[in-house]
Amino acid sequence: MRESFDGAGNSGYIIQPAATVASMAPSFSTVQDVDLRVQPVDEVLDRVARSLQTRFHEGTVVRKRRSVGAHTDRDTWVRIERRSLDKITDQGWNGTERAARLKGVAMPTWRQCVVWQDEDGPVMWRADETSLLPGAPVGSAVLSDAPDLPEEWWSGLNASLDALTGHQTGRVATPDTEAITQDLVTTSIRDVFSDGFDTTVRRWTPAHADLNWANMTAPVFSLFDWEDWGSAPQGLDSASLWAASLAVPALADRVRQERRHDFESRDGKLMTLFVCSKILGLHAHPQDPRREPARRMADQVVEGLQAG
Known part of the structure; x- marks a missing residue:
């Protein structure tokens, strides 16, 4: 990949x-x-x-x-x-x-x-x-092998993402060149997953909106390709990086651990479903190795949201 x-x-x-x-x-x-x-x-x-x-x-x-x-x-x-x-x-x-x-x-x-x-x-x-850039890109957008990342790299990731969400902007994030709106979030989730829970986003914060392994460097952390950044639901970047890591279970788990405050938030759960909808939706690749882990996590998230 x-x-x-x-x-x-x-x-x-x-x-x-x-x-x-x-x-x-x-x-x-x-x-x-x-x-x-x-x-x-x-x-x-x-x-x-x-x-x-x-x-x-x-x-x-x-x-x-x-x-x-x-x-x-x-x-x-x-x-x-x-x-x-x-x-x-x-x-x-x-x-x-x-x-x-x-x-x-x-x-x-x-x-x-x-x-x-x-x-x-x-x-x-x-x-x-x-x-x-201070180093080479970590890899392709979606990884199939675990990268060798020092602890300082993860600290750099967290510091940058936390600093980013502390800013304010009138820009609207455009993941995949499409403006992310409440309607897009709701439609994307409803097209793939069952009903029975509210899809309303509560917190919008600045996001890179194209966070994947091809847009970050290592061993020194740096984030590039900023053409799509803007306001987005909390957790979009964390969920996007997690989705790009699903073919490497330990890496996906590390992303969730590092960004757990995003994934534990209600909006972070919605963003998990949002990125999973792209992996599991009608136009997804049937041989994508991320499909099964995405399905398992999506089922857990849906169940949690339905339980309130």
């Missing part, structure tokens, strides 16, 4: 094709279908390099489904994202820039950005330049 990194290389970029990704290449019939792991991006990289007056080091380009990143010649990192206009809310599309004001949260320092609208369709591109 690791992200596939690939690309093509000239103008200072080395991107190596990945047959497993290319074999699953989607048709580009709609804006949402474009996958930057297989879509040509040389012109985009050239444009960003010119605009930011920098060059990208060869062999450092990392390609994901909707973003591309690279190491610059001034020892910074540039992350480029493509997003359709209908996925850009009224609050704008400057999450990484706005996150720069968050105190007490370990993250790269934001430097500058460039934004433009695509000439060929209702799409915008955004490139944010930040300081380099």
